[in-house]
Every structure is written in C-alpha cells, then in structure tokens.
Amino acid sequence: MRIALLSGGNGWHVRDLQRAATTRGHQSTVVDFEKLSAAVVIGAKPFSEFDAIIVRTMPAGSLEQVVFRMDLLHQAQDRGLCVLNPPRALETCIDKYLASAKLEFAGLLVPPTIVCQTAEDALAAFEQLGGDVVVKPLFGAEGRGMMRISDRELAWRTFRTLERTGSVLYLQKFIAHPGWDLRVFVLDGRVLAGMKRFSLNDWRTNVAQGGRVEAIEVEPPLTRTAIAAAQTCSAVASGVDLLLGPDGRWYVIEVNAVPGWRALAPATGIDVASSIIECLEQRLR
Structure with a gap:
C-alpha cells in the first residue's frame, strides 16, 4: 500500500505513522498540503500515485486555498482512494458550529x-x-x-x-467540571482507547495546554456516546472529548478529526499508529 501523509511537516505523529507503515510493509510519503496542485484533464486523478491518504493537518489559508484543498480530497475519494479522515468529516469537525449543530440534532448532549x-x-x-x-x-x-x-x-x-x-x-x-475530562479515541466504529485529562492550573484540560493524563477503561454508556458522536461527524478516526457536568450528565465537547495520540499511546500502551494503518488495510481489501 502506498500512503500519502498530508502534513505541514515531519512532526512526531507523521514519524510515528511512517514507522507503523514501514513495520507493516507499506510505503509512506509526506506530502505538504500547501504544495498541492491539480490538473483537470481527461483521466486525471489527484494523488494517482497513492492508494490511501492520511490527513494530519488542515493548515490555515484563504477561503480559496481551504476550499481547493478540500476539493482535492473529495476528488481523490470519489476516484477510489481511501481518505482518512473523509473530507466530509474534516469539513464538519473543523467547523465548530456545524459539528455542534449536528451533534445536537443527533440527540447528543452538547453545552448550550x-x-x-x-x-x-x-x-x-x-x-x-x-x-x-x-x-x-x-x-x-x-x-x-x-x-x-x-x-x-x-x-x-x-x-x-x-x-x-x-x-x-x-x-x-461554561460547564463546571471536576478538573478533568475524557478523550476517547474512536477508530472505525469502535473505541480504541481512552484517557482522563487533568487540568493544570487552568480550567482547560487539553494536553497541548499542559494537562496530565491517565489511561481509563471506557464504560459502555460512554462508549456508545463516543461512537455516536464520531459517526454523526462522519469520522473514521477521531478524538471525542467528553465532560462530566455538575448535573451528572456527560457533554460532548468536541469531535477532533485530526486527533493526536502522543500522550494517549504511552498512557494506554496501545500502538495507535499501527491501528490506523491496519484500519486502512481493512478498508482497501
């Protein structure tokens, strides 16, 4: 399998995916989102040298640039490439209003x-x-x-x-919380792993903002909620953030379509990158 890793550089997650792809016998190539181009001719196929695409970033840009990049992903998917995440999932999750509206319409609890x-x-x-x-x-x-x-x-x-x-x-x-929330990694309709994220001198629990983590077993009700949230947003691989409110109910805070696992993998002992490559293998069979 030939895999394009769409990214803005050669960061940790890209290197981890390259490691996993090589270990499983596949070729991977880092492709810069900002250097993409396309031809509109008979038989043209975006990313024709690849079998699958993993999107690891959606860089900022003008409206025209962002629309063009998404158009390329739609064309690649329409012409038979496996795109992870699908472009519709990226469009939904990147847009917080659209994601919140879809989640609420699907009957999932989101903050007002x-x-x-x-x-x-x-x-x-x-x-x-x-x-x-x-x-x-x-x-x-x-x-x-x-x-x-x-x-x-x-x-x-x-x-x-x-x-x-x-x-x-x-x-x-603002939903008052006990100083932690949950990140549930959903992959292809199942929960792969989960962790509890603790805030560090801040109301935010995001790991990128300095929070610490610990692995958890995701209970069945939350498993169902996380999977439903991912499916509502059309995401194959996603990080679903859940928050326990003071009323004892769980709120879906966000569905991330370009989820990280740099903290999740060592906390849980799960090789997330290898699981993602395996997911592509199964989808291309």
Missing part, C-alpha cells in the same frame, strides 16, 4: 451554544448563557484561542475586537 456575528448579539448571548461562557474560534484546535469570560465589560471589549477582525463569535455556556 450561541453563534453570532455582531458584538451586540454576542453580549445578549453572554447574558442568556448565564454570564459565564467559553469563547472559541470557529476554526481551531488544541485549545488555542479559547477564552473563559465571566465579566460583562471584558466580554463586551472582547466581542468588539472579534467583530472588528471579521470573526464569527462562538459562545458556549
């Missing part, structure tokens, strides 16, 4: 969320959500750009600044 475009509407949403909110960039990952705001004056200044930069204002009610 309001998305708007003006500072005035955002301030009204701030009040409606109880005056304690998490403001997130519509597109973003690893906890970057997230702010918890519980002061009305600070909220107004923040919303005005975001409006001036042309940002969509995405507000979620």
Whole structure:
C-alpha cells in the first residue's frame, strides 16, 4: 500500500505513522498540503500515485486555498482512494458550529451554544448563557484561542475586537467540571482507547495546554456516546472529548478529526499508529 501523509511537516505523529507503515510493509510519503496542485484533464486523478491518504493537518489559508484543498480530497475519494479522515468529516469537525449543530440534532448532549456575528448579539448571548461562557474560534484546535469570560465589560471589549477582525463569535455556556475530562479515541466504529485529562492550573484540560493524563477503561454508556458522536461527524478516526457536568450528565465537547495520540499511546500502551494503518488495510481489501 502506498500512503500519502498530508502534513505541514515531519512532526512526531507523521514519524510515528511512517514507522507503523514501514513495520507493516507499506510505503509512506509526506506530502505538504500547501504544495498541492491539480490538473483537470481527461483521466486525471489527484494523488494517482497513492492508494490511501492520511490527513494530519488542515493548515490555515484563504477561503480559496481551504476550499481547493478540500476539493482535492473529495476528488481523490470519489476516484477510489481511501481518505482518512473523509473530507466530509474534516469539513464538519473543523467547523465548530456545524459539528455542534449536528451533534445536537443527533440527540447528543452538547453545552448550550450561541453563534453570532455582531458584538451586540454576542453580549445578549453572554447574558442568556448565564454570564459565564467559553469563547472559541470557529476554526481551531488544541485549545488555542479559547477564552473563559465571566465579566460583562471584558466580554463586551472582547466581542468588539472579534467583530472588528471579521470573526464569527462562538459562545458556549461554561460547564463546571471536576478538573478533568475524557478523550476517547474512536477508530472505525469502535473505541480504541481512552484517557482522563487533568487540568493544570487552568480550567482547560487539553494536553497541548499542559494537562496530565491517565489511561481509563471506557464504560459502555460512554462508549456508545463516543461512537455516536464520531459517526454523526462522519469520522473514521477521531478524538471525542467528553465532560462530566455538575448535573451528572456527560457533554460532548468536541469531535477532533485530526486527533493526536502522543500522550494517549504511552498512557494506554496501545500502538495507535499501527491501528490506523491496519484500519486502512481493512478498508482497501
């Protein structure tokens, strides 16, 4: 099998996938997302030299650049390549509003969320959500750009600044939690592994923001929730973040379609990269 690793560089996850691919007898090539091109001619097939694509990043860019990159992935999938994750999953999970809306429509519990475009509407949403909110960039990952705001004056200044930069204002009610959340790695309709992530002097529990982790056995109700969340977002490989609220209910916070496992693998002893390559093997049989 010839695998394209779509990435912005040769980071740890790319190297781990290369190791796993080589161990299982496959060829892998790192392809820079920003250097992709395409020809529209009879018989043209994007990524024709590959059998499968693993997407490890979705770099920032202009609207035209992002749309073109997704178009290429759609064309590759339509013409028979196995793309992981599928382009529809990437489009859904990268867009926090779309993901939240789909999850809620599917009957999964998500934090109360309001998305708007003006500072005035955002301030009204701030009040409606109880005056304690998490403001997130519509597109973003690893906890970057997230702010918890519980002061009305600070909220107004923040919303005005975001409006001036042309940002969509995405507000979620802050869900008080016990200082940890769960990351469940779902692969091809099953739970591969799970870990508990603890916050470190912060309300955020994201490992990229300095949290510590420990392996867990994912209980059946949460297994069903995580799998349902992944399937709702059309994701084959995903990291589903679950948060226990003060009311004893579990909230789906996010479905990550480019999930990391640098902390998960050593914590659980599971070779996640090898499992991903095996998933591709099964899908190409």
